[in-house]
Amino acid sequence: MTMDAKALPDLxxxxxxxxxxxxxxxxxxxxxxxxxxxxxxxxxxxTAAATALEEKAPETLADGMKTAGAAIAKAAPSTMGTLMAxxxxxGAKALDGVDVMDTAALADFWAxxxxxxxxxGKAQLGDKTVLDVLHPMAETIAAQAQAGASPAExxxxxxxxxxxxxxxxxxxxxxxxxxxxxxxxxxxxxDAGGTVACILIEETSxxxxx
Amino acid sequence: xxxxxNKPEDFVEEMLEGIYAAHPEVTHVADxxxxxxxxxxxxxxxxxxxxxxxxxxxxxxxxxxxxxxDGAGVGGVFQSPSSDQxxxxxxxVDQGAGVLYLYGNYSGDIMNFDLAGELxxxxxxxTATVVGNDDVASSQxxxxxxxxxxxxxxxxxKVAGAAAAEMKPLAEVVRLTEKAKARTRTMxxxxxxxxxxxxxxxxxxxxxxxxxxxxxxxxxxxxxxxxLEPADAVVDEMMERIFAEQDYAAGDEVAIIVNGLxxxxxxxxxxxxxxxSQLFAERNVSVAQVWIGEFATSMEMAGASISVLHLDDExxxxxxxxxxxxxxxHIAK
Numbered sequence: 376m377t378m379d380a381k382a383l384p385d386l387x388x389x390x391x392x393x394x395x396x397x398x399x400x401x402x403x404x405x406x407x408x409x410x411x412x413x414x415x416x417x418x419x420x421x422t423a424a425a426t427a428l429e430e431k432a433p434e435t436l437a438d439g440m441k442t443a444g445a446a447i448a449k450a451a452p453s454t455m456g457t458l459m460a461x462x463x464x465x466g467a468k469a470l471d472g473v474d475v476m477d478t479a480a481l482a483d484f485w486a487x488x489x490x491x492x493x494x495x496g497k498a499q500l501g502d503k504t505v506l507d508v509l510h511p512m513a514e515t516i517a518a519q520a521q522a523g524a525s526p527a528e529x530x531x532x533x534x535x536x537x538x539x540x541x542x543x544x545x546x547x548x549x550x551x552x553x554x555x556x557x558x559x560x561x562x563x564x565x566d567a568g569g570t571v572a573c574i575l576i577e578e579t580s581x582x583x584x585x
Numbered sequence: 586x587x588x589x590x591n592k593p594e595d596f597v598e599e600m601l602e603g604i605y606a607a608h609p610e611v612t613h614v615a616d617x618x619x620x621x622x623x624x625x626x627x628x629x630x631x632x633x634x635x636x637x638x639x640x641x642x643x644x645x646x647x648x649x650x651x652x653x654x655d656g657a658g659v660g661g662v663f664q665s666p667s668s669d670q671x672x673x674x675x676x677x678v679d680q681g682a683g684v685l686y687l688y689g690n691y692s693g694d695i696m697n698f699d700l701a702g703e704l705x706x707x708x709x710x711x712t713a714t715v716v717g718n719d720d721v722a723s724s725q726x727x728x729x730x731x732x733x734x735x736x737x738x739x740x741x742x743k744v745a746g747a748a749a750a751e752m753k754p755l756a757e758v759v760r761l762t763e764k765a766k767a768r769t770r771t772m773x774x775x776x777x778x779x780x781x782x783x784x785x786x787x788x789x790x791x792x793x794x795x796x797x798x799x800x801x802x803x804x805x806x807x808x809x810x811x812x813l814e815p816a817d818a819v820v821d822e823m824m825e826r827i828f829a830e831q832d833y834a835a836g837d838e839v840a841i842i843v844n845g846l847x848x849x850x851x852x853x854x855x856x857x858x859x860x861x862s863q864l865f866a867e868r869n870v871s872v873a874q875v876w877i878g879e880f881a882t883s884m885e886m887a888g889a890s891i892s893v894l895h896l897d898d899e900x901x902x903x904x905x906x907x908x909x910x911x912x913x914x915h916i917a918k
Contacts, residue, residue, distance in 0.1 A: 454696070
């Protein structure tokens with residue numbers, strides 16, 4: 376299937392439900408090397424985004440992504456909330472003039488999402504952050520778009536790449552943000568921000584019926 | 586910890602309630618005490634918004650008023666305001682001429698102001714950003730972009746505020762503010778630490794006879810920690826670093842801020858200025874404006890900073906222009 380503006384509320388309802396379900400797990404994961412607020416802020420942020428899209432049906436994909444980004448910024452004023460809001464706002468710009476999310480648009484969206492977060496968060500690849508999952512994810516979708524895959528196939532492949540990338544963060548030592556203070560001790564633990572990225576692509580993939 | 590508090594967690598909100606009670610010329614919007622704005626916006630003027638963590642009064646909100654700033658996002662102690670709070674302030678102060686974000690170089694503030702700017706763009710409000718980075722001690726020359734913003738930002742507020750009050754367009758306000766930024770330098774010295782109310786104890790210690798040259802206003806490490814010296818020697822060491830940054834030629838003019846960090850008395854600030862004025866006199870550089878007092882503090886930290894703005898024909902009248910805010914009053918010269 377494909378995705379247009381009318382399908383966005385469903386997508387964000389999926390995000391909302393999944394983050395509500397994973398709230399406790401994220402709190403515990405983040406609590407090992409951070410201040411344990413990740414589960415709460417993501418649950419709050421995506422609930423606000425889903426509510427905003429239900430209150431005001433988006434006219435275009437870009438509008439809907441902007442509405443979601445603004446809602447997350449307001450409801451989740453933490454570092455990850457700010458990064459997610461940035462991701463959706465930048466992704467929205469990449470969808471300007473796009474009516475239906477084909478694989479090329481999906482690739483543009485996630486590339487802009489990743490670039491926005493990289494610029495705002497100023498982390499490098501390998502620092503054990505959300506970027507270490509977002510980057511391989513976005514690259515996979517771009518390659519799938521090149522190969523002529525459907526959005527469902529592309530997002531399924533990206534979800535698999537994200538899962539592997541998330542696993543690989545266990546071997547990394549945190550270099551950025553509060554977790555950096557834990558250094559060596561952060562080894563063996565999967566990155567909490569990367570987990571968020573993984574959830575997003577899994578639910579996106581599910582929304583495409585993959 | 587020995588502070589006048591009710592509950593540590595109410596420190597910021599109760600401070601804000603006190604300020605609103607004392608100064609009807611400022612108010613808050615969006616039903617949030619942290620969204621601090623002037624009660625008297627000027628139609629058609631470029632809006633200027635600052636912001637940052639609490640614990641630095643008069644920074645940041647203290648400069649909201651006539652001839653200076655229009656709004657401030659107020660964060661928790663040493664914490665950035667949220668992007669949404671900055672956005673609410675932005676929407677309120679925008680008078681159709683765009684909004685300048687003018688704040689200090691700290692990663693949390695940059696993240697939230699940048700996101701607020703993107704959100705404002707969605708609402709068709711034009712924003713521009715100038716980030717203060719006057720603290721010489723926080724990075725080598727050539728790496729100025731890594732330097733923290735400290736008391737010298739008050740010069741930037743003054744210049745930007747005067748330019749906006751003269752109804753200059755956003756691009757011109759930005760140009761003049763960037764110019765003031767390029768010509769502003771600050772050096773600080775700390776004698777004692779400060780205590781974040783919700784933490785309850787100092788985050789570092791300094792020996793009874795020690796000082797730390799170049800320490801940041803949140804206790805960030807400075808350049809050297811050593812035995813306290815006579816005031817003139819301390820000033821000489823600080824000013825040597827400032828003089829090394831720019832060519833202050835005979836006949837040039839400067840504006841100076843001698844700033845107390847919270848616990849240092851005015852007397853000592855004037856002992857500092859005595860020596861500073863001698864150093865400029867030796868160079869035949871004249872001091873067109875000096876402000877001495879508390880401009881950017883770190884709660885009960887003892888210490889001081891010296892900020893110098895190297896004036897030129899364009900900046901001098903902007904510094905001289907009158908301004909009135911709850912914490913800053915300047916009669917036009």
